[in-house]
Amino acid sequence: MAEAFQFELVSPEKLLMSEAVEQVVVPGSEGDFAILKGHAPVMSTLKPGVVEIQINDKDQTRIFVRGGFAEAGPDRLTILAEKAIPLDELDADALTQEIQNAEEDVNDAKSDEVRDKAQTQLDRLKELQVSL
Amino acid sequence: MPSLKDLRNRIASVKATQKITKAMQMVAAAKLRRAQSAAEAARPYAERMDDVLANLATALGGQDGASPLMVGTGRDDVHLLVICSSERGLCGGFNTSIVRLAKTRIRELQTAGKKVKILCVGKKGHDQLKREFATMIIDVVDLREIKRVGFENAQAIGTQVLDLFENGEFDVCTLFYARFQSIISQIPTDLQIVPASPPEAGGDASDSNSAYEYEPDESEILADLLPRNVSVQIFRALLENAASEQGARMSAMDNATRNAGEMIDGLTLQYNRSRQAQITKELIEIISGAEAL
Secondary structure: OOOOEEEEEEOOOOEEEEEEEOEEEEEEOOEEEEEOOOOOOEEEEEOOEEEEEEOOOOOEEEEEEOOEEEEEEOOEEEEEEOOEEEOOOOOHHHHHHHHHHHHHHHHHOOOHHHHHHHHHHHHHHHHHHHHO | OOOHHHHHHHHHHHHHHHHHHHHHHHHHHHHHHHHHHHHHHHHHHHHHHHHHHHHHHHHHOOOOOOOHHHHOOOOOOEEEEEEEOOOOOOOOOHHHHHHHHHHHHHHHHHHOOOEEEEEEEOHHHHHHHHHHHHHHEEEEEOOOOOOOOOHHHHHHHHHHHHHHHHOOOOOEEEEEEEEEOOOOOEEEEEEEEEOOOOOOOOOOHHHHHOOOEEEOOHHHHHHHHHHHHHHHHHHHHHHHHHHHHHHHHHHHHHHHHHHHHHHHHHHHHHHHHHHHHHHHHHHHHHHHHHHHO
16 A cells, blocks of 8 residues: 555646545656655646546546646645546536637647647547547 | 605615615625635635746746746836726725726826836726726726636636737736725735746745756746746636625625615604604694684
């Protein structure tokens, strides 16, 4: 059994989760990574994806986040998510809506750089839709 | 001297008004509770954001090529004032006090020879400002349709501000809103959001000194974080403003209800006196009539 550490998930609107957990898999923009207790301090941006939270041996929660930011220390992990929806509340419609928004972002983009970013988001969302 | 009927009508009308103000006060109290909890729920995010920014600012401290959102454009010729006010009236001096603070600032900037642009959020502030500064107002954000301010609304305003900044439309951006202190006191506040006023370095020294690994690198994270910070600050201001508005309305309506009560008391007294006077008069007339016979 892994040791527990403090995990917080906050969105601009509210504090979604604040409890002791064993392991969290974070969808970092450079690739997914798992955080356990005693992790070296790291800061990473997030891509749209699923945060997997292992609360203890039995309980697991999966939460969809749309972009954001993670800050980890030896005994805590804070995720600042732009938007966070528990996976069981996320249905196909909501995701389709997200994809539509992302497509609009791509079309509205003024510079290549912004378009690139929006495109990556879109691709990632589509991937997610397939995997669900 | 108003007739008895006139007095009766007036009492009835004041009573009706009192009922309305009383109802409005209770509605404001319920809304205030909701607005307050929304403002409280948003606090952790903004606090974490400040922490992270402080950490990054220390990590990147004094480096060249930092984002203009952080260090500014190096000029302060054009000022953008984002003025948050309410959509509805009947909330006492709420809008007036925000607008007064903004006006003082505008005059200061004008005497210093700076150019001022105004972005109004909310109808009431715009109504007051357009009398004097119509030419400076570049846009009005209408939140009337929105029952509860969401992060999307703040983000929309944030994006607009950032677009203007990227196009070089302004150098310094200041946000005006009323900070909620208590039901009877809301403090009009100005907050500079571009360039970001340096968040105070975390009180926990070991925290800010710990060597973070950055993924991707610091400047990219900062580039991602700073625009978001603008939206977060605006969101926080909107929420504080919503709570303040309801607080101001609640105390304004409480006053109105009390004033109506006093007025009713006064009018009732007057009504009873003139009724008694009339009865006395009639009696005298009858008695003197009987005596004459």
